[in-house]
Amino acid sequence: MNRGAKGWRLAARLACAVAVAAMFLFPIYWLAAISIKTPEEIFAYPPVWIPSGFRLDGYATLFRDGDAWAVWNSLVTAGVSTVLAMVIGFIAAYSIVRFRTGGDHLAIWIISQRMIPPICVAFPIFLLFVSLRIVDTYTGLIMLYTAFNLPYVIWMMRGFIQEIPLELEQSALVDGLSRWAVLWKVVLPMSRAGFFATAVFTFIFAWNDFLFALILTRSDVITYPVQVTGYFGSQSTFWSKIGAMSMLGVLPMIFVVGTMQRFIVRGFSMGAVKG
């Protein structure tokens, strides 16, 4: 192949890559732009593609009014529930794989819980939470997200653990580890990529939840998606606050996915780390 044709091919590939990247990145850019635009720029037509200045008024208002706490609430509920779901789900998945706990069909039954439309259980759960007095508390929301994410964690971790050669665990048992120690010193490192990839998705599910947060919170532990909707009014809509709040919600996600990227790619492209 001559050099010219090779150059064209490279250019075409680069152009495609730029186009695809632009398609995914533009909404985030637009959100970021709205969060720092003046109200006039937000409503201008034709649209203002690049904001004239770097105004942080929207962000300042959020922190001044205390609305930014919603992001903290989201971090706490999503973070703690992810840790709980991962620990419990990992142990449960190990038990299902190695001890055939619940027979052949327990895993399917567990994942089937995930197939129920959330709205069907939202109101029974609300009534339950009212009677337990855990509406609008961290405990309530964390319990719910943990329970809701467990099927996903168990299902995913089950697949990763099945990939681990049994002899690695048996060798560790003979070498002097207890079953618990094997779990943390052999099974966890062996399924590390899958473990972190699953944790990222679990965190994202909890982070993005709107339905349960809307029903089960009022003011104390309101999460950021619920907070954002509060800025849509029948009289007026606070676009710069919506932009700023949404950015506060997006940034942790970018950070999480960015730092965990190698695990996500490895965890879901290879199935699991093999020996």
Add this chain to the structure above:
Amino acid sequence: MPNLQLRNVDKFYGGVHAVKDVSLEVPEGEFIVLVGPSGCGKSTLLRSIAGLEEISSGDIALGGRSIVDLPPRDRNIAMVFQSYALYPYLTVYENIAFGLRARKFSDGDIERQVKWASEMLAIGDYLQRYPRELSGGQRQRVAIGRAIVREADLFLLDEPLSNLDAKLRDGMREEIKRLHKQLKKTFIYVTHDQIEAMTLAERIVLLRDGIVEQQGAPLELFERPKNLFVAGFLGSPSMNFIEVELEEGGAALRLPDGQSLAWTGSLTLAPENGEFIWGVRPEHFSVASGESSDLEALIEVVQPTGSRTFGSFSLAGTHVVAELDARTEVAADRKIALNVDMERTACFDKLTGEAF
């Protein structure tokens, strides 16, 4: 170091009776090989000793103390697995140190032990590498290193050489035997390879369908097999089994193709109708040099190996292999006269397969 005793061990997997009433006594320092075809229960037995399988009934004792109810880590047994079972996320050093760390050895002790084992196995240069950076043979050494660093009472090796190529296997076989000599510990080695069993073992335990068919020194099993199965399992190429008939009052043997040869072998218990299965190992044949010969054979296929030559022929449908001197001029489709070392051949009951 204590001895190992297996008393009436049974193991069921659901309805499958994998190990049937096996009793075994292994004195300290012995190198014992459990051998048999796939599914004979040899690995199950080994894993039961390690505590990785629960036995259904019977008892396993180490040093006179029952270990059946102890978890694997409390049995003080070291094991080498077929797949090496190295931890891919740990360096060679950490792999070898794994068992010592699990048992809370001090860093100084760990370093000393790892150094000793790695020098013994010539893997000192690879200690900071990861298993994926090693060849199959090197990985196998690391796996053995991990087993020997601990002061274990018993070493279990589950087909440790079966993932290596033939040449490497020969070398490792010798090393394992040397290691046993140096360590002076009890080794229980599982393999389906009869050559490994013959070359390594001080005692072979030959299993079939969960039953011990015969046990004893390698040459004892080879020379005096208890039945057709043992005779056919040991030896490569395996023993020839020829249906024969004693005639003329026990003075001659009639072969399937009608040839007769003078019978000088000893039969302590002659079969009633004179028919039995005659077991002749390939090396019991030799090309007749003088006038007299025992039988004639039309050689069909010749396989020279360099040191020996294998010639195949058939006696009225019975396939027979003879191992001949490499310098003998043997060609396919030519008749040759053969002698048989009668005293070393074996005789088996046609119905039960048991040796006379």
